Amino acid sequence: MKKLYITRPLPEPVVAAAREEFDVVLRRNTSPLSQSDMRTALRDYDAVLPTLGDMFDAKVFADVPEPRCKLLANFGVGYNHIDVAAAKTAGVEVTNTPGAVTDATADIAMTLMLMSARRAAEGERLVRSGKWTGWHPTQMLGMHLSRKTVAIAGMGRIGQAIAQRCYFGFGMKVMYWNRSEKTMEFDAERVEDLTEMAAVADVVVAAVPGGSETQHLFDADVFNAMQPHAHFINISRGEVVDEQALISALQDNVIGGAGLDVYEFEPDVPEALRQLENVTLLPHLGTAALEVRTQMGMMAVENLKAFAQGKALPNKV
Missing domain, CATH: 3.40.50.720 (NAD(P)-binding Rossmann-like Domain)
Structure with a gap:
């Protein structure tokens, strides 16, 4: 044996x-x-x-x-x-x-999208702190996801599962950046330039594989191109993001927020990232079912x- x-x-x-x-x-x-x-x-x-x-x-x-x-x-x-x-x-x-891993990881992407756009982690911290004073009309206003534009980098199994959820579940316009054209059962626009795609999206999702070809794919140029209200989501690998560039973008409100399940030097998460209110941080829960x-x-x-x-x-x- x-x-x-x-x-x-x-x-x-x-x-x-x-x-x-x-x-x-x-x-x-x-x-x-x-x-x-x-x-x-x-x-x-x-x-x-x-x-x-x-x-x-x-x-x-x-x-x-x-x-x-x-x-x-x-x-x-x-x-x-x-x-x-x-x-x-x-x-x-x-x-x-x-x-x-496909469906479970896509579900976590949607979890992060909703949590980031609707400020769920921030709200949960507020309730736990005992400082919540009750509902009012302008409290913690976030971004409504329905019918927004999602830009997905990487259209493999997981990217397609995320796109499907966005399109059918939220009526979102789907754009994607990928080496090859993909045939799907719903409308999705392939874009050649990642930065140009990021510039017109309400949500940008990283679903690319790790490795030398995607190291720091999401850098200051991508974050600076994004709209001030847009959210960045990463469920792929931590090293595809220049973490310091993301921290700067969040600190300076260059983007609206971020949702992360993976980190560049995992399990080490920078103190500066942990201190930010406009980022949702999960402990690599992608397949945790x-x-x-x-x-x-x-x-x-x-x-x-x-x-x-x-x-x-x-x-x-």
Whole structure:
């Protein structure tokens, strides 16, 4: 029986399914693997089930040139924490869990859009503080989302799910920035220039993958182009945003507000960002529903089982 290392606690049904096929070692620590842990994982196990924050970079693979591990079955759709090219050079395949995260992540995007536009986090803090003096006609006036314009950067599965919710749920005009044209069951306008798109939107949503090509894609130029009432939402990866540029835009009221589920140096969130009233901050809740995390885990296990049985990997990166 092949030996499997699971790097974080997972829902029990996932672990049970993995044990059917593998000799499983389950790490109980919820923090990312250390560099030493990753080297040990590559040397001592036939397969590893890693996740966000387990930074299997080129240096890790260089230090273990002939790893026993032949598969990193990533728990999550995003895999920018794994140097796939270095893994393949070392003879290690990489898989992910696409599809399972789509609806849950799109739902969080809508949560952040509503919370930011309607100042929900600010209002909740006011009630908890005991300083709320009661309703009045001009109290905490926010932005109505219905029939506004949403601009989505990245029109993959998640981007399309967000667009669908915006169009059918709120009657919003949908614009998108993407490498290729997408055919959808509703009207959506593709725009070639990200900054030009941001300039005419009421809500700008980041739904692009992480990696070097999208590093600081959302910078001062994008935020300065946005309308003063517009809101910025990020449910993709923290590093796609120049966090200091966003903080400046929020501090100077260049934009109306922001809703963030991810951060550039996660889990570190700058004090300046935490002190702002016009930003909603969530602790990376994108897929944080039990059934979704279980589905993600089961998809990772299916990749692992295919590997153990010498079959084609269902979700090879």
